Amino acid sequence: MSSSLNPSVLHQRREGRLVLLLLAPALLVVGGLLIVPLCWLAWQSVRQDGGFTLAHYARFLTDDVYWRTFLQTFRMAFIVTGATIVLGYPVAYVAAGAPRRWSVAILAMIVLPFWTSVLVRAYAWLILLQRRGLVNSALTDLGLIDEPLRLVNNELGTIIATIHILLPFMVLPLYATMQKIPSDLTMAGASLGGTPLHVFLRVFLPLSLPGVVAGTVLVFVLTLGFYITPELLGGGRTFMVSMLVSRNIEIYNEWGAASSISIVLLVCVFLIFRLASLLIPFERIMGAR
Numbered sequence: 001m002s003s004s005l006n007p008s009v010l011h012q013r014r015e016g017r018l019v020l021l022l023l024a025p026a027l028l029v030v031g032g033l034l035i036v037p038l039c040w041l042a043w044q045s046v047r048q049d050g051g052f053t054l055a056h057y058a059r060f061l062t063d064d065v066y067w068r069t070f071l072q073t074f075r076m077a078f079i080v081t082g083a084t085i086v087l088g089y090p091v092a093y094v095a096a097g098a099p100r101r102w103s104v105a106i107l108a109m110i111v112l113p114f115w116t117s118v119l120v121r122a123y124a125w126l127i128l129l130q131r132r133g134l135v136n137s138a139l140t141d142l143g144l145i146d147e148p149l150r151l152v153n154n155e156l157g158t159i160i161a162t163i164h165i166l167l168p169f170m171v172l173p174l175y176a177t178m179q180k181i182p183s184d185l186t187m188a189g190a191s192l193g194g195t196p197l198h199v200f201l202r203v204f205l206p207l208s209l210p211g212v213v214a215g216t217v218l219v220f221v222l223t224l225g226f227y228i229t230p231e232l233l234g235g236g237r238t239f240m241v242s243m244l245v246s247r248n249i250e251i252y253n254e255w256g257a258a259s260s261i262s263i264v265l266l267v268c269v270f271l272i273f274r275l276a277s278l279l280i281p282f283e284r285i286m287g288a289r
Contacts, residue, residue, distance in 0.1 A: 038266070045259035056260035066244070066261070073241045076159065076230075077223040083163045084170040084219050085212065092174035092211070096181075107175065110168050118165060122232045125161035126152055129233070153235025161229050166222055170215035177211025178204075210280050217276045221269050241265050 045056050060066050095106040113121060128134050129151035136148040151157045181204060189199035227242035234240075241261060248258040 041259045041262055044255050045263050046256075048256055053256075056256045057264075059257065059260070060264065069239050069241055069244045070264075072155075072239060073224055076155070076162070076238070076240065077220045079159055080162050080166060080223045081170075081216055081220045083159070084167050085216065087163070088167055088170035088174060088215065089208075089212070092171045092178055095171075095175050096178035107172075110171050113165070114168065119228055121165055122161055122229045125157070125164065125229075126232055129157050129160065152233050153237060155234070155238045157233040158230045158238045161233050162223060162226060165229060166219045169218040169222060173214035173218065174208065174211040177208050177214070181207045213276055213280045217272060221272060224265060224269065 046052055046054065048055060091106065091110065095103045095110075098106065130136070131148040131150075133151075135151060136145070139145045140148065151160070185203050185207070186199050189203045190196070194202070225242055226240060227246065230238045230240045231243060245258045245261050248254040248261070
């Protein structure tokens with residue numbers, strides 16, 4: 001039967017089996033380290049006292065703590081994402097248009113914090129923003145304030161530290177997208193009589209939107225799962241979803257409740273990716289042509 005098949009079909013089948021064989025190790029790793037734990041979480045979220053239950057999910061409709069925590073987490077994610085766009089876009093724009101040596105220097109300063117642990121950076125901000133820290137001392141010495149500002153143990157300090165930690169995740173996708181924009185297009189717009197602002201708004205900005213969407217998705221999703229920074233700088237006043245999961249396990253030993261919260265957050269992340277893919281094709285978001 002196989003001898004009667006077209007040789008090209010046989011060749012395609014052999015290539016398909018070879019590709020599957022090459023992908024097998026990666027698929028096993030993904031299945032073992034991602035799919036299996038997710039299935040375990042989903043199973044734990046619907047179990048209680050050895051039986052099936054939806055009580056853990058019903059808490060989202062009856063317990064105000066769940067709703068307030070999710071609302072605060074998403075509000076934080078919106079604020080941090082918006083701030084990183086405002087701060088990161090000009091940096092990426094300058095880096096993409098600068099000579100190579102300056103571009104490398106700018107990117108090096110952006111990537112340099114990656115060499116330090118998130119925990120270390122969170123403690124550094126805790127020291128900088130405390131009442132007798134460098135920020136308050138500088139503002140007091142300059143005569144801008146009469147008494148120290150409350151910059152830690154609240155939402156403001158958490159937002160400042162989170163923006164600093166996640167800013168590279170906005171700048172790098174923006175820079176990668178901006179570098180691919182041909183300079184001939186902006187030059188053509190200028191030669192046709194467009195002002196620099198008009199050329200930027202009508203030519204450059206639309207072409208850089210895939211980088212904006214990619215950075216927005218990365219920063220927003222990472223903020224949703226942040227734990228160390230709000231735990232240290234929030235002072236108990238900034239309560240994120242990750243902290244709610246931790247409390248359910250550490251204090252109440254409620255694996256079912258913690259699993260249900262994780263599953264709901266995971267569904268929210270999938271919906272965010274789905275929405276982003278509707279705005280811009282997923283391959284463009286990831287930088288593919």
